[in-house]
Amino acid sequence: MKKLILSIFLLGASTYVNAQKTEVAEAKKTWGIFQAMNQGQNLTKNLDLLNKGLKNTDNAIVNEKTKESLEAWTLRASFSSAIALLDTINNENSIAKQKIAEEALAKAKTLDKKGEEKDNLANAEININNAIQSRGIRAYNKKDFATAFKIFTEITEKNPTDTSMYLNAGVAAKQAGNYKGAVKNFKKVVSFNVPEAKNLLLEVINIELVNLKDTTTALASIDEALVKYPDDPDFVGTQTDIYIIRGEIEKSQASLGKLIAKDPKKAIYQFLMGETYYKQALNVQNERVKLDAKKVKEYNALTTKMTALIDQSLPYYKKAQELDPKATHTLEALKQVYGFKNDTKNYEETKKLLDALQKK
Structure with missing residues (x-):
């Protein structure tokens, strides 16, 4: 968070008021006292002093002689914005003073034709x-995630390029169970091409799959991700899993086939192609488990189908292992395949390789 900036008040020539305008003079005096004292002291003392100065500006802006005074409105913005920031106890008061500050800022900006109070107005802003932001963080720390999301969203509306606040809004939304809000904000952060873009896209897809249970939207997000990260194995792998879950194996294999043709030495693509067959085999196995034991013919037919799928997975797994001998996920898959086929020799050799890698 940017630190509190309460700069020494500079009086522009155009805002100089005559001695009769005592309310503005008193407000200016109080502001000077506030700046000179230790602002880390008792909160009540700080707020009392700031409220005293704000009261002076209340009177100044209704006085015929000072109601159009740039100095009066700038002081008003400074006092009220400082109270909004410093009052960490009473949120309602902080919000009320924020509104006063925003109104004072708007008025002061229309009066500051020459930009003489530019710095003071920027500090108030x-x-x-x-x-x-402080209110949002306090709400989040209190686990009031819905309020935190609302507050962080307010900040993004005021500062539409503040990526950190979009991220905060996304995190708060997810914690509040507002998954669509989380996806919207995470995607907004991605649009700024931040270093975390890939991880945020993976998070978006995970939310769509796990929390929203919307594979169609997740696939659309993967397509968007692949435009930004062409052929990325994380997105391709997730896409493969979704196609398998949806029973759209042909789409998955067509996509992977193109990737393998483009880069046949990419181990992960070979592995994922093996997965398209092996996971089908697991689905068949689940069907077989549910089958009535008396249905021998059907049971044998499912066994044959399952074995054929496992046999189809094996060449891809072996190729993946050849291209990347240290990939534990491939060795795990091969061990399972060899176990199913009762291939003791290859099973033991694969297990030995896997155990050696896991000890490192």
Whole structure:
């Protein structure tokens, strides 16, 4: 978070008021006292002083002589924005003072034709943003995730390029069970091409699959991800799993076939092609388990089908292992295949390789 910026108030020539305008003069004096003292002292003392100065500006902006005073409105923005930031106890008061600060800022900006109070107004604006952010963090820490999401969203509306707040909004939304809100904000962060873009896309897809249970939307997100990260094995692997779950094996194998043709030495593509057959075999095995023991003919037919699928997976797994001998996921798959086929020799050799890798 940006630190509290309460700069020494600079009085522009155009905002100089005559001695009769005592409310503005008192407000300015109070502001100077506040800046000179230790702002880390008792919160109540800080707020009392700031409220005193704000009261002076209340009177100044209704006085005929000072209601259009740039200095009065700038001081008003400074006092109220400081209260909004410093009052960490009373959220309602913080929000109320934030609104006053925003109104004062808007008025001061229309009066500041020459930009003489530009820095002071910018400081007040920073205080407002930090006040909102502080409330969001406090809500999150209290596990009031719905409120935190609302507050972080408010910040993004004020600062539409603040990637950290979109990320905060996404995290808070997910914690609140607002999964669509989480996806929307994570995708917004990705649009800024941040270093974490890939991981956020994977998180988006995981939310769509696990929380929203929407494979169609997840596949669309994977297509978007593959435009940004062509042929990335993480996205291709997830896409393969979705196609298998949906029973669209042909689509998966067609996609992987193109990738293998493009890069036949990419071990992960060979492995995933093996998976398309092996996972079909597991589905057949589940069918067989549920079968009535008396249905011998059907049982044997399923066994034949399962064995054929496992045999089809084997060449791809072996090729993957050849290309990447240290890939434990491939060795695990081969061990399972050899176990099913009662191929003791290859099973033991594969297990030995796997055990050696896992000891390192």
